Amino acid sequence: MVQWAKKALRNPNARITGVVYLLYFLTAIFAEFLLGRNLVTYGTAANLIATAFYMVLTLLFYGMFKPVNSSLSLLAAIFSLAGCAVMTLGYFPRASLPFSPLLFFGLYCLLIGYLVYRSSFLPTILGVLMVFAGLGWLAILVPAIANNLSLYIEVLGIVAEGSLMLWLVVMGVNIGRWNELANAAARPPSIASAVRVRG
Secondary structure, three states, X not given: OHHHHHHHOOOOOHHHHHHHHHHHHHHHHHHHHHHHOXXXXXXXXXXXXXXXXXXXXXXXXXXXXXXXXXXXXXXHHHHHHHHHHHHXXXXXXXXXXXXXXXXXXXXXXXXXXXXXXXXXXXXXXXXXXXXXXXXXXXXXXXXHHHHXXXXXXXXXXXXXXXXXXXXXXXXXXXXXXXXXXXXXHHOOOOHHHHHHHHO
């Protein structure tokens, strides 16, 4: 598993990431279907599987965007995993926490949107959509907005994440550009740049 993780972080795994994203969407939709039929136990189990898919997706995104900005990519992953943890506890009322996982997922989408925008190996419009989705998830935490605009915000979130998922599945990433960024990130800083930093 450790070797697999190290190997995964050495390439963007774009289409694998897209497929995991798709599996998350399908499982989450299926969970809502089950809950709508009052099959709570099965719906909760499906939601836990969907959350597991999202955690794998988080790690894949971390590897994909690490060459863009390793610190922000790590911070995004931390927010996402924290959101997954809060959401998982929410399935068990006695263990749930007094705040919404959307706080973390909103921040996650904002950071992923910024990383997509700066990446140059994915279309910038996907980054813009993800930023708006992140703002929407954060805005929905305000009761007045949640009561009036929650449906539109949810549609925006689905469009943004769905567009990114479909692009990864169908088109992947510009692998040449990703490799350039990864190689540049792996090179040690030059003496000249170190002198500039110290100065």
